[in-house]
Structure formats: C-alpha cells, structure tokens
Amino acid sequence: MDDQTSILKDQLYVACEDACSHDPEKLFSQEDLMGLNVVPPKDVKKLLQIIQLLTKERLFVPVHFHNGLFWRVRSESDAAKYKHLTSEDQVLVYEIIDSAGAEGAWQQDIKRRLNLQDNALRKALKELEAKRFIQQFTTVENMTKKMWIKFNMQPSARATGGPWYTDQYLDEAFIDALQTVVVRIVKERGSYRSTGERNGRSVSPVLPKKGVIRGGLSDAALKSKKRTADAISRDETAPVLPPVSKVRGTVRIPLPAGYTGYPTAEEITKELVRVARGQPLKVEHVQELIDILVWENRIEEIKVGDRVGYRATRISKQNADSAKLDSEDFWESRTNGLTTAPCGKCPVFELCEEGGPVWAGGCEYFDQWLS
Structure with a gap:
C-alpha cells in the first residue's frame, strides 16, 4: 500500500466517523462514500481498494441488502479486539455477536450459521468470555435461550x-x-x-299532565280539562312543581371544539418521569401505555392540526351503567333530544298554550336553542 492510498484510507475513515456523529448506525453506499469528496472523482477503482483495506482491518463492516452492498463504520477500539483473537473460530463467533448488536445472538443460531461442533463452539465462547469480549444474558421472550452479547453492552x-x-x-x-x-x-x-348545583336525578321528573295546575284549586277546577288564559292570570296561587333534589359536587365539562391544550405523548412523558423516578421512561414507552388506554376506550385521540393530544372519554362511552351521577368523573347529566330542548326543562310547561301567557311561538328560549 503506497503512501497516497494510506492517507486516503485514513481520511475516508475520519470522514465517515464525522458523518456518523448523529447516527452511529448509519450505512454508507458506494455513492455515499464517493460523495464525501475524499477519493478523486470517478476513481471507483481507488475507492474499492480503500474499502477493501478498511474491511480487512475490521474498520468497515459490510452489510448486504437486496438493493446492494453497504458498509457500517466500526470504532478503532472495537476493531483492535480482533487482533487479540487467537483462532479462526473465535473470530467468526465474535463477528456474529458483534454484528448482532444490542439484540444479541442466540447460541444455537451461531452454531447453525458457522456449522461448528458443540465442543468447538463452547470452547470459543468460553475463551471470548474469559477475555471479557462477550457476556451471556437471557431474554423475556424465552429465558431458557442462551443469548450472547458484547461485553458491557446493554441489551x-x-x-x-x-x-x-x-x-x-x-x-x-x-x-x-x-x-x-x-x-x-x-x-x-x-x-x-x-x-355547583346540578340535577341529581337520573330520570326526568314526573310532572302533572298538561293543562292541570296544582296548588289551592277547587275540585271543580281540577276536574276541568283546561282553563282559559284569563282564569290563569286571576289565579293568586303559583303552581307548585315536584321538588327537585340538588347535588353539590364537581362535574367535568368537555372543552370547546378547537381546543389545542390536550396533552401529547411527549408532555405526558415529562410528567411521568417525575413520578417514576429511576426508571428510564421514554416517549415510545409511554406511547405503549397510551395505546392500551385508547384500546380500552378510557382515553381518546384528538387531532388539532399537526398536534395529536389525548382526552378522557365520557363515561357513557365506557360503562354508563356503573357510573354514579355524583362522581366527579361523570361528564354531564344523561340527556336526550327532548330534554335538551327548552320544553324538556321548562318550569311553566303546564301554562304553555296558544294565546296564553306562555306559548311556543313567542318563546325566547326556542330562538336561542335553534340559533
């Protein structure tokens, strides 16, 4: 190897290390290596010569894909370990474990790939472990599997x-x-x-029949089907409705459409990190918890523009039968289309008639409800 090739080899390796500063697992194609502007343009022969030298020195790791050949950069300290291996079996076994990375390599898979005898494989693994190049660990998927990983590397x-x-x-x-x-x-x-106060009943109140007013009226008046508006206006006694029990407590009300403050997975992670001290929680870990809660229909995803937040689902979507109206988790009273209309909650519903003091055609609450 001449001096120029040696210099270009070192320069190409340094350029690759700089390119991997933000992505240690970055792969380089032939075009990527040529684009580093170290090897003279269009001198593919020189580039291939340098790649062969770096691969031989274990500084480049070839990676085969269906769309071509790529190379991964190996650190000089890791490459130097290969010089301390005394047998070909150690080199081959360590190379497989090294390439496996944090996933580790299964002992039976190493045996199958290298076609080694059990004694030879166990000897190579024992020598590598004695040199503190590899270590054994177990996986949660199958604790009986003998897995091997590089020494001091976290699975x-x-x-x-x-x-x-x-x-x-x-x-x-x-x-x-x-x-x-x-x-x-x-x-x-x-x-x-x-x-504040809210209606604590789960069913609509039983009101008197339309046209019948209770409270201080004669039996003859009660038997009449309906009185005129003049008769009602002369009545001194105000109508008495069935008592409505009030419940004091808290109730959660949904926020308006377009609200952008729903917590995201990143924001939830920041809150959980303070709670789960000592646990290396990341966004992807918390996202797993969120996905389970969404699947269980306890929370739901809300998208506002590019922001993806989450809010709690209403109890009616979870299990309304087991919900208590007094619970702070209850969003709002059970209603339907009739009870949300003004007539469903009108305290003078019995007085409403065409031409009377209260009638639907002149009800200001209807205009508000329909607008």
Missing part, C-alpha cells in the same frame, strides 16, 4: 422488556400505577371541572 428493550419488566417478570402493579397517572393527567388537562 435492547425488546430483549429485556424495557421498563415494564423487573427481574424478567412483567411488573403489572407498576404498569397499572402509571396508567392511573396517565388517565389523571389527561382528565385534568383535557376537561373543565365545574362546581
């Missing part, structure tokens, strides 16, 4: 189960606790809590 979340597993067992209590916190955060930021 991936897929292998260990992430923060949801403790000692390789699913921590259901921890998951339930975090889900409760997520629902609380979503409720607090995704609804308005109103305090």
Whole structure:
C-alpha cells in the first residue's frame, strides 16, 4: 500500500466517523462514500481498494441488502479486539455477536450459521468470555435461550422488556400505577371541572299532565280539562312543581371544539418521569401505555392540526351503567333530544298554550336553542 492510498484510507475513515456523529448506525453506499469528496472523482477503482483495506482491518463492516452492498463504520477500539483473537473460530463467533448488536445472538443460531461442533463452539465462547469480549444474558421472550452479547453492552428493550419488566417478570402493579397517572393527567388537562348545583336525578321528573295546575284549586277546577288564559292570570296561587333534589359536587365539562391544550405523548412523558423516578421512561414507552388506554376506550385521540393530544372519554362511552351521577368523573347529566330542548326543562310547561301567557311561538328560549 503506497503512501497516497494510506492517507486516503485514513481520511475516508475520519470522514465517515464525522458523518456518523448523529447516527452511529448509519450505512454508507458506494455513492455515499464517493460523495464525501475524499477519493478523486470517478476513481471507483481507488475507492474499492480503500474499502477493501478498511474491511480487512475490521474498520468497515459490510452489510448486504437486496438493493446492494453497504458498509457500517466500526470504532478503532472495537476493531483492535480482533487482533487479540487467537483462532479462526473465535473470530467468526465474535463477528456474529458483534454484528448482532444490542439484540444479541442466540447460541444455537451461531452454531447453525458457522456449522461448528458443540465442543468447538463452547470452547470459543468460553475463551471470548474469559477475555471479557462477550457476556451471556437471557431474554423475556424465552429465558431458557442462551443469548450472547458484547461485553458491557446493554441489551435492547425488546430483549429485556424495557421498563415494564423487573427481574424478567412483567411488573403489572407498576404498569397499572402509571396508567392511573396517565388517565389523571389527561382528565385534568383535557376537561373543565365545574362546581355547583346540578340535577341529581337520573330520570326526568314526573310532572302533572298538561293543562292541570296544582296548588289551592277547587275540585271543580281540577276536574276541568283546561282553563282559559284569563282564569290563569286571576289565579293568586303559583303552581307548585315536584321538588327537585340538588347535588353539590364537581362535574367535568368537555372543552370547546378547537381546543389545542390536550396533552401529547411527549408532555405526558415529562410528567411521568417525575413520578417514576429511576426508571428510564421514554416517549415510545409511554406511547405503549397510551395505546392500551385508547384500546380500552378510557382515553381518546384528538387531532388539532399537526398536534395529536389525548382526552378522557365520557363515561357513557365506557360503562354508563356503573357510573354514579355524583362522581366527579361523570361528564354531564344523561340527556336526550327532548330534554335538551327548552320544553324538556321548562318550569311553566303546564301554562304553555296558544294565546296564553306562555306559548311556543313567542318563546325566547326556542330562538336561542335553534340559533
């Protein structure tokens, strides 16, 4: 290797390291390497020569895809470990474990790929482990599998189960606790809590029949079908309706359309990190909790523009039969189309008639309701 090739080799490796500063797993194609402007333009032969040298020195790792050949950069410290391997079996076994990364390599898979005898494989693994190049670990998917990974490398979340597993067992209590916190955060930021009196009944009040007024009337008046407006105006006794019980407490009211303050997965994660101290929670972990809550219909996704937030679903969408009207989780009283109309809540419904003091054609509340 001449001096020019050696210099170009070192320059190309440094350029690749700089390009991987933000993405350590970045792959380089032949066009990418040529685009680093280290090798003279259109000198493909020189580029291939340099790639072969870097691959031989274990500084480049070839990666085969269906659309061509790519290369991954290996650090100089990791490449230097190959010089300490004393047998071809050690080199081949370590290369497979090294390429497996944080996912690790299954012992039976190594045996199948290299077609090694059990004694030879166990000897190579034992020597690599003694040199502190590799270590054994178990996965949550199958704890009986013998998995191997590079020494001092943390297994991936897929292998260990992430923060949801403790000692390789699913921590259901921890998951339930975090889900409760997520629902609380979503409720607090995704609804308005109103305090005051509200109707505590779950059914409509039983009102007297239309045209019959109660309170201080004679039996003859009660037997009449309906009185005239003049007769009503001369009546000194105000109508008495059945008592309506009032319940004091809190009720959650949905926020108006277009509201943009619903908490996102990123914002929920910041809240949970303060609660779950010591656990490396990331956005993707919290998103898993949110997806489960959405699937259980406890919260729902709200999109406003490019922002994706979450709010608690109404109890009627969850399990209205088990809901209590006095619960602060209850959004609003059970209603239907008739009870939301002015007539359904009108306190003088019995007085309403054509030409009377109250009638539908001149009801100002109808105009508000229909507008």
